[in-house]
Amino acid sequence: MPLSIDESFLPLLARNLRNLKELDMSSVNISSEIPHDFSNMCSLSLLNLANCNLFGEFPSSVFLIPSLQSIMLDGNSNLRGNLPLFRENNSMLELSIHNTSFSTSNI
Structure with missing residues (x-):
C-alpha cells in the first residue's frame, strides 16, 4: 500500500520545522x-517532492530560498508555476520539473 498523508500535514510542517x-x-x-509557508523554511537545502500528486500553483518564492540547492518536482503533472529569474549567486545546483505544468519561459 502506498504511503499517503493528510492535506493538513504540509502547512503544519512548514510552520513548525522552519530549520x-x-x-x-x-x-x-x-x-x-504546496503552501506559501514553504518559503519560510530558510534552512532548506534539498526539497524532493517528486511523484507526490501535487497540484495547483507552486509558490515561486520557494525557488529563492538562499540555501536551497536541489528541487525535484518530477511527475506532478497537475503542478504548475513560473520559474523566477535566478541570480548569478543563487545556490541552486539541481532543478528537476519533468512531467509538470511549469512555464519555462525564463530558462
Whole structure:
C-alpha cells in the first residue's frame, strides 16, 4: 500500500520545522497544494517532492530560498508555476520539473 498523508500535514510542517535542511517525500501521495509557508523554511537545502500528486500553483518564492540547492518536482503533472529569474549567486545546483505544468519561459 502506498504511503499517503493528510492535506493538513504540509502547512503544519512548514510552520513548525522552519530549520529543516532536507525534505524528501518522493512518491508519498500528498495530493495537495504546496503552501506559501514553504518559503519560510530558510534552512532548506534539498526539497524532493517528486511523484507526490501535487497540484495547483507552486509558490515561486520557494525557488529563492538562499540555501536551497536541489528541487525535484518530477511527475506532478497537475503542478504548475513560473520559474523566477535566478541570480548569478543563487545556490541552486539541481532543478528537476519533468512531467509538470511549469512555464519555462525564463530558462
